[in-house]
Ligand code: CDP
């Protein structure tokens with residue numbers, strides 16, 4: 509059972525993916541952390557983020573154990589992630605790890621930008637989670653300030669808009685809804701309501717695919 513959850517920044521895909529994974533007893537992979545860690549490690553080694561070859565080398569030697577790093581949750585790490593994520597060679601270097609994770613014994617829930625389109629095109633259920641940029645910025649702003657980060661809501665909105673634009677217009681695995689993904693619009697949904705809607709959509713996709721949920 510493989511569940512793909514994609515969407516733009518702060519749409520709630522990570523929160524949903526975690527809860528869906530617990531519900532079905534599946535492992536969960538937040539694939540954004542991989543790109544965030546590549547950005548972090550490249551900067552730490554003094555490698556320019558527009559250097560495709562050197563950042564791909566960083567990606568191919570990434571230590572998965574280092575994904576558990578609170579510093580990866582900052583806006584700066586998200587920006588660095590989106591810069592290295594443009595390079596096809598970086599994406600290729602991270603592909604096998606993601607596919608292997610998905611193809612574990614139980615299956616998995618993965619969230620990111622290209623899970624339904626590139627990483628797991630044959631996923632049993634695919635969700636594309638969205639909300640307006642303003643609502644996403646407000647959610648991320650509350651999340652960051654709740655952790656004590658000093659930032660303005662306007663700065664968060666600018667970051668989200670810049671990343672949405674870069675992620676949607678790049679040539680390699682752009683942020684786009686897979687043709688067989690179902691849209692989950694969460695602008696006016698609480699986390700609990702979005703979770704219930706996600707489960708309904710997943711159950712419907714499973715029964716369409718001829719499997720019990
Ligand atoms: O949580 P948020 O949506 O803000 O960010 P994230 O999912 O951690 O992703 C950070 C950046 O990594 C994105 O802006 C994308 O550029 C990139 N990314 C990607 O290209 N493909 C993925 N499957 C996941 C993330």
Ligand code: CDP
Pocket residue numbers: 515516517518519520521522523524647648650651694697698699702
């Ligand atoms: O993974 P992604 O960047 O798409 O978003 P997230 O980290 O799951 O959610 C961003 C923030 O929005 C978190 O603080 C969530 O608790 C919050 N959220 C919300 O308030 N309402 C929702 N329907 C979904 C998420």
